[in-house]
Amino acid sequence: MFPWALCHLPGPHKKLFRQLEGVRDFIRQEISRHKLRGPEAPRDFISCYLAQITKAQDDPVSTFTEDNLIQVVIDLFLGGTDTTATTLHRALLYMVQHHAIQERVQLELDAVLGAAPAVCYEDRKRLPYTRAVLHEVQRLGSVVSVGVVHRCVTSTRVLGYPIPKGTIILPNLASVLHDPKCWETPRQFNPGHFLDKDGNFTLNEAFLPFSAGHRMCPGDQLARMELFLTFAMLLRTFEFQMAEGSPGPRLEYVFGGTLQPQPQKICAVPRPHVPGP
Numbered sequence: 377m378f379p380w381a382l383c384h385l386p387g388p389h390k391k392l393f394r395q396l397e398g399v400r401d402f403i404r405q406e407i408s409r410h411k412l413r414g415p416e417a418p419r420d421f422i423s424c425y426l427a428q429i430t431k432a433q434d435d436p437v438s439t440f441t442e443d444n445l446i447q448v449v450i451d452l453f454l455g456g457t458d459t460t461a462t463t464l465h466r467a468l469l470y471m472v473q474h475h476a477i478q479e480r481v482q483l484e485l486d487a488v489l490g491a492a493p494a495v496c497y498e499d500r501k502r503l504p505y506t507r508a509v510l511h512e513v514q515r516l517g518s519v520v521s522v523g524v525v526h527r528c529v530t531s532t533r534v535l536g537y538p539i540p541k542g543t544i545i546l547p548n549l550a551s552v553l554h555d556p557k558c559w560e561t562p563r564q565f566n567p568g569h570f571l572d573k574d575g576n577f578t579l580n581e582a583f584l585p586f587s588a589g590h591r592m593c594p595g596d597q598l599a600r601m602e603l604f605l606t607f608a609m610l611l612r613t614f615e616f617q618m619a620e621g622s623p624g625p626r627l628e629y630v631f632g633g634t635l636q637p638q639p640q641k642i643c644a645v646p647r648p649h650v651p652g653p
């Protein structure tokens with residue numbers, strides 16, 4: 377209710393604020409380094425944003441400011457690192473748990489990629505099973521189980537329900553990703569959720585791990601690409617299994633913003649005859 381009051385109250389959040397200040401300092405230094413390079417052809421996000429600040433300097437309502445640049449860089453790191461890494465972590469655990477599925481992915485990768493030196497994003501169109509498995513990882517793993525908090529800017533109705541202006545909205549993504557009305561086996565790992573009867577990849581409109589609408593995840597395309605390339609490359613190169621004597625993968629999550637797997641060891645055993653780069 378009073379977010380500013382947190383700065384004056386004791387508690388562990390103080391450590392978080394201190395560390396956040398360290399991150400801000402680091403980004404400030406990066407911005408200064410970019411400025412020293414002068415107005416060269418923009419090379420990355422920070423230089424494009426700085427160019428935009430200069431362009432909009434006479435606009436009194438412009439939101440292109442250095443403070444906002446710092447915050448956007450934080451948002452990109454916050455939104456783009458833990459989410460993708462946790463999804464991949466979960467993917468490997470599911471592959472260890474469902475070894476037959478892991479083998480089927482590897483058979484498909486071997487058959488389709490053959491001796492190709494690397495996997496590229498276009499290959500996903502020829503790899504329907506691998507793609508379905510990855511979608512099922514995102515569905516069942518539901519790594520971002522609730523979306524970002526939004527406030528309704530104008531009164532509206534959704535499916536007949538009135539939503540007054542100012543209502544705080546917290547989208548419950550896990551509820552749709554596990555909805556028994558939308559998925560055949562909502563609580564089981566089942567790549568068939570994304571395959572038609574002929575084994576072609578097919579999308580289900582209840583697949584919303586990136587949320588929906590104007591404020592859905594802006595990094596979804598980048599995330600899809602990262603997930604596909606890393607997952608396909610890892611499964612092509614290694615076989616994943618539990619360490620000897622281990623009771624099996626622990627799938628219960630630890631809540632840390634994303635639903636993270638428990639810390640545990642799994643082995644990556646090199647597969648024979650994988651073509652190198």
Ligand code: HEM
Nearest residue numbers: 451455456459460463520523524586587591592593595599
């Ligand atoms: C598996 C990976 C990812 C998942 C599951 C995911 C999921 C989400 C979800 C559910 C939201 C909330 C959308 C809403 O408010 O309705 C969100 C927001 C956001 N994501 Fe992602 N995300 C992923 C990767 C990324 C990447 C790679 C980036 C950027 C590099 C990114 C940047 C952001 C940002 C900046 C927001 C806040 C957007 C806003 O407030 O308008 N995300 N993400």
